[in-house]
Amino acid sequence: MKVLIVEDNLELCKNLEEIFSENGFIVDTAHxxxxxxxxxxxxxxxxxxxxxxxxxxxxxDVCLNARKAKLRVPILMLTAKDAVSDKIKGLDMGADDYLVKPFDIGELLARSRTLIRRNAWTKSNTIEIKNVRIDTLGKIVRVDDKEVKLSKKEYDILLYLAINRGKIVEREEIIDHVWETGFEMYSNVVDVYINYIREKFKKQGVDDLIETIRGIGYRIRG
Amino acid sequence: MKVLIVEDNLELCKNLEEIFSENGFIVDTAHxxxxxxxxxxxxxxxxxxxxxxxxxxxxxDVCLNARKAKLRVPILMLTAKDAVSDKIKGLDMGADDYLVKPFDIGELLARSRTLIRRNAWTKSNTIEIKNVRIDTLGKIVRVDDKEVKLSKKEYDILLYLAINRGKIVEREEIIDHVWETGFEMYSNVVDVYINYIREKFKKQGVDDLIETIRGIGYRIRG
DNA sequence: ATTAAGATATGAAGGTTTTGATAGTCGAGG
DNA sequence: CCTCGACTATCAAAACCTTCATATCTTAAT
Structure with missing residues (x-):
């Protein structure tokens, strides 16, 4: 999961970055x-x-511009004021939630997770595709109850494809979500990992999990 | 170094002025x-x-106005209260650090120097320690203009120690800042990397950059 | 000074990530 | 149907990260 923290107070920004990092997010910041x-x-x-x-x-304005451009990423607004009008204005501008400063960190994390979950997939912590099961809590992948041992990057890529199953996922998109920002794009590292993943599944008799979409990327059928 | 002391208690203000003067600062005061x-x-x-x-x-309000006007000077807040909410509010308003009254003069000076130093390398994107230079934009480390090639983790650890130069940094602190969350703490991986870094610097004739603080961690002398 | 206990340094191996080179495959156009 | 060019798969090596075992050093107590 990748979160963008936009906060001009450098200290607060750093604190938030730490907190989100500690909770498993890849964090980018803007000031x-x-x-x-x-x-x-x-x-x-x-x-x-x-x-x-x-x-x-x-x-x-950031929010408004993002929505105009059809970005559907969940946005959680931080406001120093506690006026209701701000809440209304914020939600009206396309924010998904808002929080008044100073806020409780636990609540921020809780709301963040809710937004992410609401936005997309899995309340269940498990994704099943045919006889493949991904336990996103334990980060364990099984084929018919037999574990397929994946490295971290292999797992991350498989998970991302699984979350977006049915959708064609471009290589660049995979890199955006699995690697740190600024990763060299002109590399075949995604192809190599797809190969690794396929090999490991093939050993369990699964040879059609990830399909290649020529000229675009990869897909797991939904 | 020029410091502005803003304090309405005339007695305290005069004391602070003396102390900073004695420590080589040029001092202005406002009440x-x-x-x-x-x-x-x-x-x-x-x-x-x-x-x-x-x-x-x-x-x-002073702080807020200064920040609005894009003044990036480090601000150290003095507060009579010790409520956490004040800390948060202060940092939120753009202060860089805060100290609760009554405070220890030594600590005030130490924090002042830290803030100035932090600001200095943020401005210049370069940290220099003796003949070692870290270019934080290019992520390049040099000894007397000769590059020392470091891996990502090696660089991250060195940078963290350099930013905190003068301060003893615990292993746990390094792991918190350099590794992803949830990393197994009972590992000697930091020691191993310190060893790698030292080896690479030794090849360039630098053999006393990182010192070991037995029982605690490591330090780069400021 | 000697020793024991604890902490740090070092060496080596195993796994993961990344890169670069080469081989294979696909599909559009002839 | 064939070929060319582009895209993808695969292989192998290098670099990097991590762990574990062992050696060395430091400190404090005797």
Whole structure:
């Protein structure tokens, strides 16, 4: 899961980054509205934490621009004021939730997870595709109750394809979600990993899990 | 180094002025918020010591105004209260650190120096320690212009120690900042990397960069 | 000074990630 | 149907990360 934290107070930003990192997120940060927009359009996030008061472009404008561009990423707004009108304005601008500063970290994490979950898949922590089962809590993958041992990157890639099953996933998209930002794109590393994953599944008799979409990327059939 | 001390208690203000002067700082003082703002916009300071309770304009408002105007000078807040909410509020308003009154003079000076130093390398993107130079933009490390090739983890650890130079850094702290969350703590992986880093520097004739603090961790001398 | 206990340094092996080279496959156009 | 060019799969090596075992060093107590 990849989260973008937009907050101009560097200290608070760093704290948030640490907290999200500690909770298993890959974190990017921006300290002003323009940088936020840049990152939003250059990488795909699963969640955005967005302060309202920002240099260069306010959080509201960031939100508005993102929605105009049909970005559907969940946005959680942070506001220093507690006026209800701000809440209404924020939600009206396309935010999915808002939180008043100072806030409780536990609540921030809880709401973040809710947004991500609501946004997409799995309340169940398990994804099943034919006789393949992915336990996302234990990070264990099985074929008919027999474990397929995957390395971290192998697992991350498989999980991402599984979450998006039915959808064609581009290599670049996989890199965006599995690797740190700024990873060299002109590499065949995704292909190599797909090969590794296929080999391991083939040993369990599964040889048609990931299909190649020539010229685009890969897909797991839904 | 130029410091602005904003404190309405004249006695305390004079004491602070003396202490900072004795430690090589050029000192300006202000006794209310408006004067502070005036000085902030008419001179460039390396540090601001800012009391919260002030006549005419509170420390928070001074801080907020300074940040709005894109002043990036490090601000150390002094607060009479010790409530956590004050800390959060202060950091939220753009302060870089805070200290509860009454405070220890040694600690005030130490934190002041840390803030100035942190600000310095943030501005320049370069950290220099003796003949070792870390270019944090290019992520390149050099000894006397000769590059020392470090792997990602090696670089991350060195950078963390360098940012905190002068401070003893525990192994756990390093793991918290360099590894992903949930990393197994009972591993000697940090020791191993310290060894790798030392070996690479030794090849360039640098053999005393990282010192071992027995029972605690490691340190790069500031 | 000697020794024991604990902490750190080092060596080596195993697994993972990444890269680069080569082989194989697909599909559009002739 | 064939060929060419582009795309994908595969192989192998290198670099990197991590673990574990052993050696060495430090400290404190005797």
């Amino acid at each position: 002003d509205g323009e940088k936020a927009i840049d990152l939003l359009f250059s990488s795909e996030y699963d969640l955005v934490i967005l302060d309202i008061m920002l240099p260069k472009m306010s959080g509201w | 209310d918020g408006e004067k502070a703002i005036d000085l902030l916009f008419s001179s460039e300071y390396d540090l601001v010591i800012l009391d919260i309770m002030l006549p005419k304009m509170s420390g928070w």
